[in-house]
Amino acid sequence: MSSATTGALLPAGDLYPFEPAGVTRDPGRSRSGPAERGADVESAQPGAERDAVLAISGVSLRFGGVTALADIDLTVAPGEIRGVIGPNGAGKSSLLNIVSGLYRPSAGHVRIAGVDFTEVPTQRLAHLGVARTFQNLALFGGLTVLENVVMGLTSTIRSGPLGQVLGLPAARREDAANRAKAEAIVAFLHLSGVAHRPAGELSYGLQKRVELARALVARPRLLLLDEPMAGMTATEKQELAAFVREARDTYGTTIVLIEHDIGVVMGLCDRVAVLDYGRKIADGTPHDIAADPLVIDAYLGVAHDADETLEIEEAV
Ligand SMILES: Nc1ncnc2c1ncn2[C@@H]1O[C@H](COP(=O)(O)OP(=O)(O)O)[C@@H](O)[C@H]1O
Numbered sequence: 001m002s003s004a005t006t007g008a009l010l011p012a013g014d015l016y017p018f019e020p021a022g023v024t025r026d027p028g029r030s031r032s033g034p035a036e037r038g039a040d041v042e043s044a045q046p047g048a049e050r051d052a053v054l055a056i057s058g059v060s061l062r063f064g065g066v067t068a069l070a071d072i073d074l075t076v077a078p079g080e081i082r083g084v085i086g087p088n089g090a091g092k093s094s095l096l097n098i099v100s101g102l103y104r105p106s107a108g109h110v111r112i113a114g115v116d117f118t119e120v121p122t123q124r125l126a127h128l129g130v131a132r133t134f135q136n137l138a139l140f141g142g143l144t145v146l147e148n149v150v151m152g153l154t155s156t157i158r159s160g161p162l163g164q165v166l167g168l169p170a171a172r173r174e175d176a177a178n179r180a181k182a183e184a185i186v187a188f189l190h191l192s193g194v195a196h197r198p199a200g201e202l203s204y205g206l207q208k209r210v211e212l213a214r215a216l217v218a219r220p221r222l223l224l225l226d227e228p229m230a231g232m233t234a235t236e237k238q239e240l241a242a243f244v245r246e247a248r249d250t251y252g253t254t255i256v257l258i259e260h261d262i263g264v265v266m267g268l269c270d271r272v273a274v275l276d277y278g279r280k281i282a283d284g285t286p287h288d289i290a291a292d293p294l295v296i297d298a299y300l301g302v303a304h305d306a307d308e309t310l311e312i313e314e315a316v
């Protein structure tokens with residue numbers, strides 16, 4: 001198999017490059033787009049890494065004297081919900097910030113669908129099919145829910161700003177198409193009833209769901225969620241967890257989920273990596289992780305996390 005088969009880097013502006021759920025991937029298929037040429041693709045990667053949607057290898061990150069991440073390896077398989085857990089300061093957000101291009105690693109490689117994108121500018125990451133939500137709410141409170149969700153498509157807009165302002169036919173068609181996509185995802189997440197309300201007026205739980213809608217609207221191949229359930233009530237957490245699972249099942253979205261609620265992680269994730277002081281101390285199924293003495297130690301080592309340790313044991 002040629003290395004190009006795993007390196008389906010998208011030509012810029014390709015709107016829906018992602019296969020819908022249930023489509024069988026043809027490992028022999030080769031898509032060589034113009035952006036693919038010159039990409040750093042190795043042909044001799046081990047199987048798991050070669051087929052991974054996301055493959056992080058040997059990634060380290062230092063801030064002055066602080067080592068936020070040390071030699072992290074992590075693979076995420078197509079359609080997987082991959083949990084990343086660990087005490088505060090373990091390096092979880094830093095890892096997502098690297099994958100979404102906000103931080104440059106001090107060492108190591110990050111690949112999406114086999115293509116090393118360390119040199120891809122952040123503003124072009126959406127074209128690789130990466131979307132994320134942030135740990136703190138990042139909505140435009142004065143805009144409606146629908147307007148916020150349409151913002152998730154801005155990186156894909158083709159017609160120039162002049163065409164938009166003049167209302168040229170191509171720009172109008174694009175506006176209508178984007179609105180239809182936003183309406184579809186708003187309906188999918190059961191937000192149609194509040195679609196025309198200013199996002200800032202909604203409950204915290206609904207606002208987090210709008211964030212998820214905005215991240216999903218461009219149908220990312222890889223969705224990064226940084227503590228999407230923090231601050232939610234138990235009911236809101238269950239609702240959002242169900243929508244995350246449904247997004248994976250319906251759209252085939254591959255998801256990396258950072259979450260503190262161990263019960264949610266255990267119920268939702270296929271595999272879980274555990275970070276502690278910037279190192280990966282365990283990686284496996286929720287069941288394996290919960291039984292790992294290193295993981296239990298890491299959680300017991302943080303006073304306020306003692307309850308979570310109990311939850312680990314109870315949740316499995
Ligand atoms: N921009 C930054 N500048 C300096 N230090 C940082 C920065 N971002 C993160 N860190 C440090 O890196 C470590 C990991 O932080 P973070 O990734 O936010 O952890 P987590 O998300 O697991 O709580 C912490 O020691 C934090 O202080």
Ligand SMILES: [Mg+2]
Pocket residue numbers: 092093094135
């Ligand atoms: Mg964090």
